[in-house]
Amino acid sequence: MEIVESIETPTREIVTPGMVISTDPELIPGRGAVREKNNEIISLFVGLKEIRGKYINVVPLNGLYNPQLGDKIIGRVIAKTPVKYLLNINSKYLGILKPLDAFKRNTRNRGYGKSVGSYRVKDDDLMQKLKMGDLLICKVLSGDRLNEPELTSLGQDLGQIKEGLIVNVPPPKIPRIIGKKGSMITLLKNQLHCKVFVAQNGRILIQGGKNYKNERLLIDAIHKIEEEAHTSGLTDRIKNYIIKEKKKRGIE
Amino acid sequence: MPVLVPEPHDPVCFRKDGKRLDGRDVDEPRPFSCEVGVIKNAQGSAVVRHGGNLIYAAVYGPREVHPRHLAKPDRGILRVYYRMATFSVHDRKSPAPNRRDNEISKVIREAIEPVLFLEAYPDSQIEVFIQIMAADGGTRCASTTAASLALADAGIPMRSMIVGIAAGKAQDKVILDLGDKEDKVGQADVPAVVVMKDKSISLLQFDGEMSLEEMKLSFKYILKGAEVIYKKQLEALKGKYETIRVNAKKESEEYQKSVKETSQKKPQSLLDTIVSKKTEEIKDTKKPKEDEKVQKSKKEQKKETKKGTKKSKKVTKKKTEEKAQKTNETIENAPQKDSEKGGKTK
Numbered sequence: 001m002e003i004v005e006s007i008e009t010p011t012r013e014i015v016t017p018g019m020v021i022s023t024d025p026e027l028i029p030g031r032g033a034v035r036e037k038n039n040e041i042i043s044l045f046v047g048l049k050e051i052r053g054k055y056i057n058v059v060p061l062n063g064l065y066n067p068q069l070g071d072k073i074i075g076r077v078i079a080k081t082p083v084k085y086l087l088n089i090n091s092k093y094l095g096i097l098k099p100l101d102a103f104k105r106n107t108r109n110r111g112y113g114k115s116v117g118s119y120r121v122k123d124d125d126l127m128q129k130l131k132m133g134d135l136l137i138c139k140v141l142s143g144d145r146l147n148e149p150e151l152t153s154l155g156q157d158l159g160q161i162k163e164g165l166i167v168n169v170p171p172p173k174i175p176r177i178i179g180k181k182g183s184m185i186t187l188l189k190n191q192l193h194c195k196v197f198v199a200q201n202g203r204i205l206i207q208g209g210k211n212y213k214n215e216r217l218l219i220d221a222i223h224k225i226e227e228e229a230h231t232s233g234l235t236d237r238i239k240n241y242i243i244k245e246k247k248k249r250g251i252e
Numbered sequence: 253m254p255v256l257v258p259e260p261h262d263p264v265c266f267r268k269d270g271k272r273l274d275g276r277d278v279d280e281p282r283p284f285s286c287e288v289g290v291i292k293n294a295q296g297s298a299v300v301r302h303g304g305n306l307i308y309a310a311v312y313g314p315r316e317v318h319p320r321h322l323a324k325p326d327r328g329i330l331r332v333y334y335r336m337a338t339f340s341v342h343d344r345k346s347p348a349p350n351r352r353d354n355e356i357s358k359v360i361r362e363a364i365e366p367v368l369f370l371e372a373y374p375d376s377q378i379e380v381f382i383q384i385m386a387a388d389g390g391t392r393c394a395s396t397t398a399a400s401l402a403l404a405d406a407g408i409p410m411r412s413m414i415v416g417i418a419a420g421k422a423q424d425k426v427i428l429d430l431g432d433k434e435d436k437v438g439q440a441d442v443p444a445v446v447v448m449k450d451k452s453i454s455l456l457q458f459d460g461e462m463s464l465e466e467m468k469l470s471f472k473y474i475l476k477g478a479e480v481i482y483k484k485q486l487e488a489l490k491g492k493y494e495t496i497r498v499n500a501k502k503e504s505e506e507y508q509k510s511v512k513e514t515s516q517k518k519p520q521s522l523l524d525t526i527v528s529k530k531t532e533e534i535k536d537t538k539k540p541k542e543d544e545k546v547q548k549s550k551k552e553q554k555k556e557t558k559k560g561t562k563k564s565k566k567v568t569k570k571k572t573e574e575k576a577q578k579t580n581e582t583i584e585n586a587p588q589k590d591s592e593k594g595g596k597t598k
Contacts (some may be wrong), residue, residue: 014490014497017367018412018449042449044369044409046489061493062296063407064314075275091375092314146374146470172407204467231500233507240507 012048014230015058019043024058045207048230061230065091065171065201067143069198072158074166074203076153077134085130090171090201093148097138099126101152135161137205139198151226157197164195164207167219169226176229177222184225184235191242192218213251217242259434261437265422274431281417281477286398288405288489296406298488299396303431304388309398311387311406313378332361334395336384356392363396363445363455364403367411378408389432390418396445396455397481404489409575412449413485418442419470424512429471442470446478 015021021033022041029035032045034163043049045060067073067089075087075095086218087095087104103126130136131202137158138151151160169177177198178185187197192214195207204222228234245251266272276282282303291297294310301307317323334357336345349357360382368378380402382395393416400414420430422438435441440460447454462470 010467012495016413016486016489017410034411036449042411044411045407046404060407062405063582064295092316092373097525170407228496228500233500233504236507236511237500237504240503 007117012050012059012230013203014046014076015043015049016046017042017044021049021058022051022100024187026054027051028054030055032060060172062170063172065089067093067095067140067149068200069121069140069143071140071143072202073138073140073151073195073201074161074199074205075136075138075201076131077132077136080127080130080132082127084100085127087136087151089138089149090168090203091149095140095149095151096137097136097153099153101141101150101154102126102136103129104154114250130160135166137161137199161205164205165215165219167204167206167222167223169202169204171200173229174198174200174202174236177204177225179235184238188218188242189236191239191246192221194218211251213249217245217249217251220245263423265427265434265437266425272427272508273433278425279428279473279476281480282431284481284484286401286484288488288492294301294402294406296402296404296408298398298401299527300401302390302394302397303429304386305384305391305394306386306397307391307394308383308385309395309402309496310381310383311378311402311408312381313406314373314376314408315377315379317377323375323377326371326374328370328376328378330361330365330368330378330380331371332357332364332380332382332399333562334360334382334384334392336387336391340384340387348549359455359457360396360399363414363416363551364399366416366454367400367447368403369409369411372409378403386482387432389430389435390416390443392416393418393443393445393475397485401485401488412447413482414445414456415481415485416443416445417474417477417481418444419467419473421460421462421470426462426469428470428477440466442467442474444471446475448478448482451475476516477556509547545568 019042020040020120021038021043024041025039029041030052032047033041033043041056043058043096045058046062047058047060050057050059061122067071073095074120075089075097077085077097078094079087083098085097087097089095096156136153138153139155139158141150141152143149149196153182176184179187185196185198188194192208193211194209194214195205199205204217206216206218221242224241225234225238228237264273267275271277272281284300284302286298286300288298289296290299291308291310294312296311298309299307300309314328317329322329333349334353335347335349336353338344338347360380364380370378380399382399384391384395396414396416400410403410404413417428418430419426419428419442420434420438421427421440422430422434424439427434427438430438430441438460440458440462442459442462443455443457444453445455446452
C-alpha cells in the first residue's frame with residue numbers, strides 16, 4: 001500500500017512561467033520547458049515540475065485541449081454544410097465529421113423517399129440524420145497543429161449519446177480523473193454503480209439510470225478531484241469522501 | 253454638486269518630514285494585492301489592487317479569429333481591449349472607446365507580445381480584456397501586471413512574467429510609483445514594463461523633463477519596485493494551489509491515521525476471538541474423528557485377525573499411535589497457523 005503511494009504521487013513542486021527549474025546540462029527540456037542561455041531550463045506554465053529519466057517536464061494545471069490521433073472525445077454538432085457536420089470539441093478548431101465516417105452505409109434502402117420543400121430527400125440522406133446540438137462520442141482520425149481535426153463515430157463505444165449528464169473539467173486534469181492504470185475511475189464506478197465515459201477533451205459522460213443520488217455524488221466527487229488534482233494521495237481521500245458522503249446522504 | 257471648474261492642484265507633493273503625502277518613501281511602491289481565477293467563465297482571470305486602482309483582466313483563447321481576414325497563417329494574433337468603467341474616474345467617462353483607450357490597448361499588447369509564443373498558434377487569436385473599475389494613476393502599468401497574471405492562469409505558455417510600474421519626478425525629486433496627484437502635478441512620468449526573467453524592458457514611455465542621472469536613478473527604482481510586485485504575483489499564482497495542497501495533506505494524514513488504527517485494532521481482537529473459538533471447536537470436532545480412526549483401526553485389526561497375521565497387528569497398532577500423535581500435534585499447531593493467516597473466519 002505504502003509503496004504504491006510513493007510511486008503514484010511523488011510530491012512535486014509548483015512552478016511559474018519564467019522560473020529557472022534546472023541548470024543541469026544533461027537534462028533535456030520536455031513538455032512545458034525551454035532551454036535558455038547558460039543552460040538554464042525555464043518553465044512555460046503554472047504547473048508541476050517533473051523529472052522522468054533524461055527529460056524535465058512541466059505538467060500544466062490549466063489549458064486547452066489539443067486533438068491527437070486516436071483520442072476519444074465528446075463533440076456537439078454546431079453547424080452543417082452540404083457534405084459535413086462541424087462539431088465543437090472544446091478545442092481551438094471545430095471537428096469535421098463526414099457522413100461516411102458517421103453512419104454505417106446501408107446499401108439496401110436506397111431510392112427516393114419523402115419530399116422536403118421543393119426537392120426530394122433520399123431515405124439514406126446522411127446529412128439529415130443529426131441535428132444541431134446532438135452529442136456524439138467520436139475518435140480523432142487526423143489531428144495536427146494546422147488543420148481541423150477529422151473525426152469518426154464508427155467503432156466500439158462511439159456514436160450518438162442518447163441519455164446522461166455531461167460534466168466539464170479542464171483537459172489537463174483528465175489523467176487524474178482516470179488515475180494510474182484506471183484506479184480512480186474504477187473506484188468511482190464500483191462505489192457508485194454509474195456508467196462513466198471520460199473523454200480526452202475534458203467532457204465526462206455520466207449515465208446513472210434511476211439512481212440519481214449516486215449521479216449527484218459522482219459529480220461532486222469529480223469536482224473534488226478537479227480541485228485537488230495537483231495533490232498526492234488523492235485516491236484514498238476520494239474513497240474516504242465517498243464512503244462518508246454515502247452515509248450522510250443515505251445512499252446504500 | 254459636480255465641479256464645473258476644476259481647482260488647480262496644490263503643487264506640494266512632500267511632507268515636512270521628507271516623506272510623500274501618503275507616507276511613503278521615495279522608492280516605495282503603493283500597497284499591492286492580487287488574486288487569480290476570479291471570473292468563472294473566462295479561461296484565465298485576475299484582479300489587481302494597486303494603490304487606488306482596481307483592475308480586472310480576463311483571457312480567452314486561443315480561438316478562431318473573427319473577422320477571418322485578420323488571421324495570420326504563420327502565427328497567432330494577440331488582441332488587448334483596455335476599457336475604463338464610466339464610474340472609474342472623477343468625471344464620468346464615456347463608455348465608447350476613445351483615442352486614449354485604443355492607444356493604451358496597443359501599448360499593452362506590444363508589451364505582452366515578446367513573452368508569448370504566438371508562432372505556436374497559427375490562424376488563431378488570444379484575447380485579453382482589461383476593465384478598469386477604479387483609476388488612481390498608473391493604470392496602464394497595473395493593467396499589464398493584471399494581464400500577465402490572467403495569461404499565466406489561463407495556461408498559455410509564457411517566457412516570463414511581466415510587471416508594470418512607473419517612476420517619475422516631482423518637486424525635483426525622483427519618485428517611484430506615482431499616484432494620481434503626483435502624476436498630474438509632477439515634472440516627469442516614466443511608465444515601464446519589466447520582463448522579470450532577464451530584467452529587460454518591454455515598454456518604456458516618457459513624458460516630461462529629466463537629466464540622464466535622474467533617468468538612471470528612476471530605472472534603479474523601477475527594478476526595485478518590480479521585484480516587490482513580482483513576489484506578490486508568484487504568491488497569488490502558487491497560493492491558489494498551495495492552500496488546497498495543505499488542506500489535502502491534512503485530510504490524507506487523518507485518513508491514514510484512521511486506517512492504521514483500524515488495522516492495528518482489528519486483527520488483535522479477531523485473533524483473540526478466533527483462537528479461543530477454534531480451540532473449542534477443535535476439541536469438540538476432532539475428538540470424535542480420533543474415535544472413528546480408532547474404530548477404523550479396530551475394524552482393520554479384525555479384518556487382519558481374520559487373515560491371521562500377528563505382525564500386521566503390531567504394525568497397524570504402531571500406525572494408529574503415530575496417527576494419534578500427529579493429530580495431537582495438529583491440534584496444538586492449529587490456532588497458531590490461523591493467527592499467521594491473519595484471522596480468517598469460516
